[in-house]
Amino acid sequence: MSYRLKFDPDKCVGCYACHIACLDAHHDVEDVDAKSHRTVKKVVKNQFEKNICPGCDHCGICIKACPVQAIYKDPKTGFVLTDKEKCIGCHACEKVCPKDVIHFDKDGKMEKCDGCIERIREGREPACVRVCFPGAITLE
DSSP states (O other): OOOOEEEOTTTOOOOOHHHHHHHHHHSOTTOTTOOOSSOOEEEEETTEEEEEOOOOOOOOHHHHHOTTOOEEEOTTTOOEEEOTTTOOOOOHHHHHOTTOOOEEOTTSOEEOOOTTHHHHHTTOOOHHHHHOTTOOEEEO
16 A cells, blocks of 8 residues: 655644654654654744644655665555665755755765654554644645
């Protein structure tokens, strides 16, 4: 089954719950360089300012940009994943990302949302979907 993470900015209340859930799902408490795979951005709409957390929707644009094929689409879930062993840290993927949600770890390797693939394989929801009380993030 192929999945897609959807984000509705109109439903997002900027509570950061998804941001914290992502940190918790992907890092140990001791990780000093931990980064959430959800990127919080400030937007202004009708003179009202709020923070939203769009995250990666696994569009796959970064796959074509990678010169070493370190980025691929998982055939079972449809999530765009990274093979850190192949990643050379060239930042080509970051330059083409339409949502600006790719970052690099302390070793210079690309990191982005993996759809909580391990949770999906266990039959659970991604951490961000689980905690998003207004329903701004959904798994379809």
